[in-house]
Amino acid sequence: xxxxxxxxxxxxxxxxxxxxxxxxxxxxxxxxxxxxxxxxxxxxxxxxxxxxxxxxxxxxxxxxxxxxxxxxxxxxxxxxxxxxxxxxxxxxxxxxxxxxxxxxxxxxxxxxxxxxxxxxxxxxxxxxxxxxxxxxxxxxxxxxxxxxxxxxxxxxxxxxxxxxxxxxxxxxxxxxxxxxxxxxxxxxxxxxxxxxxxxxxxxxxxxxxxxxxxxxxxx
Amino acid sequence: xxxxxxxxxxxxxxxxxxxxxxxxxxxxxxxxxxxxxxxxxxxxxxxxxxxxxxxxxxxxxxxxxxxxxxxxxxxxxxxxxxxxxxxxxxxxxxxxxxxxxxxxxxxxxxxxxxxxxxxxxxxxxxxxxxxxxxxxxxxxxxxxxxxxxxxxxxxxxxxxxxxxxxxxxxxxxxxxxxxxxxxxxxxxxxxxxxxxxxxxxxxxxxxxxxxxxxxxxxxxxxxxxxxxxxxxxxxxxxxxxxxxxxxxxxxxxxxxxxxxxxx
Numbered sequence: 514x515x516x517x518x519x520x521x522x523x524x525x526x527x528x529x530x531x532x533x534x535x536x537x538x539x540x541x542x543x544x545x546x547x548x549x550x551x552x553x554x555x556x557x558x559x560x561x562x563x564x565x566x567x568x569x570x571x572x573x574x575x576x577x578x579x580x581x582x583x584x585x586x587x588x589x590x591x592x593x594x595x596x597x598x599x600x601x602x603x604x605x606x607x608x609x610x611x612x613x614x615x616x617x618x619x620x621x622x623x624x625x626x627x628x629x630x631x632x633x634x635x636x637x638x639x640x641x642x643x644x645x646x647x648x649x650x651x652x653x654x655x656x657x658x659x660x661x662x663x664x665x666x667x668x669x670x671x672x673x674x675x676x677x678x679x680x681x682x683x684x685x686x687x688x689x690x691x692x693x694x695x696x697x698x699x700x701x702x703x704x705x706x707x708x709x710x711x712x713x714x715x716x717x718x719x720x721x722x723x724x725x726x727x728x729x730x731x732x
Numbered sequence: 733x734x735x736x737x738x739x740x741x742x743x744x745x746x747x748x749x750x751x752x753x754x755x756x757x758x759x760x761x762x763x764x765x766x767x768x769x770x771x772x773x774x775x776x777x778x779x780x781x782x783x784x785x786x787x788x789x790x791x792x793x794x795x796x797x798x799x800x801x802x803x804x805x806x807x808x809x810x811x812x813x814x815x816x817x818x819x820x821x822x823x824x825x826x827x828x829x830x831x832x833x834x835x836x837x838x839x840x841x842x843x844x845x846x847x848x849x850x851x852x853x854x855x856x857x858x859x860x861x862x863x864x865x866x867x868x869x870x871x872x873x874x875x876x877x878x879x880x881x882x883x884x885x886x887x888x889x890x891x892x893x894x895x896x897x898x899x900x901x902x903x904x905x906x907x908x909x910x911x912x913x914x915x916x917x918x919x920x921x922x923x924x925x926x927x928x929x930x931x932x933x934x935x936x937x938x939x940x941x942x943x944x945x946x947x948x949x950x951x952x953x954x955x956x957x958x959x960x961x962x963x964x965x966x967x968x969x970x971x972x973x974x975x976x977x978x979x980x981x982x983x984x985x986x987x988x989x990x991x992x993x994x995x
Contacts, residue, residue, distance in 0.1 A: 547860060548860065588862045588866050591860075591862050592861045592862050592867050596854065596860060597850055597851065597854055599850075618860070621858070622858040622859065622860040623780065623858065623859060624860030625860070626853035626854070626857040629853070630849065630852070630853040659852075659853055695992055
């Protein structure tokens with residue numbers, strides 16, 4: 514099962530949501546944001562090396578509270594990456610570990626499209642602000658064209674009650690609000706996913722409810 | 733065959749260019765298979781490095797609607813001449829015809845729809861790669877520091893320097909190594925100019941001559957003087973801004989603990 518966590522706009526919290534969702538799903542999270550990686554990385558081969566044909570994806574897997582396939586942070590690495598190799602890499606991780614959550618880049622370029630084409634389902638992250646919805650709808654259209662079924666949309670970093678029904682109608686999928694919680698924001702850097710670090714919190718409950726919508730198996 | 737085919741073959745610099753025109757004169761959509769008969773690999777049209785839909789190693793499969801005309805083409809490198817070429821051009825002529833229709837069947841409207849592939853996505857969407865110009869070749873060992881990007885926001889690499897958070901505020905303390913590297917590089921350039929100007933300042937004849945040789949001509953020295961004047965203005969503005977920002981940064985006191993307890 515490969516789940517793409519996507520969203521049209523940058524800065525809506527795709528990475529933190531992907532990381533925490535992977536914790537709830539007991540999945541490997543793959544940082545596919547080739548130009549602007551966010552998940553923590555260490556020395557050693559990363560996704561850039563895999564996409565340049567220099568490493569096998571198994572070599573890049575970094576175990577932790579959530580297993581991570583990190584991505585390099587150099588522009589040279591992003592330029593050398595052949596994004597068509599991503600499908601084989603994601604499928605290899607799926608074969609070895611079962612569930613894969615892909616942190617997708619923003620936008621409508623090839624690096625945003627390929628994970629959607631490879632994924633069995635996708636989850637769109639949207640900011641509660643109205644202007645961010647247009648980007649989410651465009652991403653939703655891209656996912657539809659590439660046949661990545663939308664399982665849910667996450668309205669992220671909610672402070673006031675959001676127009677959940679309106680957003681769900683616009684995107685045509687169940688919407689769930691994830692409340693703003695500094696522990697979620699810190700979870701990636703501290704490697705303490707909120708579902709285990711603060712299981713009683715509202716944010717953890719929201720992430721678990723999103724995880725419940727993800728089908729157990731792919732196509 | 734129920735499909736009309738005509739072609740032309742051009743030869744340019746050791747490559748055959750084959751242009752074909754297909755016409756389906758019938759009233760039903762047809763799926764047509766076109767195979768190359770040339771002795772060499774088929775080089776199909778590509779977009780962003782990915783062959784156009786329908787092309788494979790030996791030819792093309794495409795669907796033609798009723799009475800639809802379509803032009804397609806590919807390239808094929810000439811086979812390298814075997815043995816020594818003594819008496820002129822040994823290259824065999826292109827076979828005639830260079831292509832053949834090897835399959836033609838009505839399209840089943842109830843058949844399975846084609847599923848989108850990764851190649852479709854790459855063909856249709858824009859290139860994700862950062863432009864070559866931003867990937868500076870600064871030699872092994874230092875490229876990581878000078879070209880890497882660290883940011884907690886998603887987005888286009890080209891927007892690194894101007895990336896804003898949802899609040900419309902500039903990125904909150906994101907360490908942008910690329911920007912830092914650019915500033916350091918600029919300061920290094922300025923320092924080099926100032927050193928050249930220093931060597932020319934109050935120098936005796938011998939030192940001045942040596943320094944002038946290094947700078948170039950007297951006109952270049954005047955250039956250096958003008959640039960250093962401009963540097964003075966820029967550096968003063970930068971120093972003012974930096975010290976006022978540092979003072980403001982020092983005066984802030986975010987009650988992290990209190991905010992977390994009420995969050």
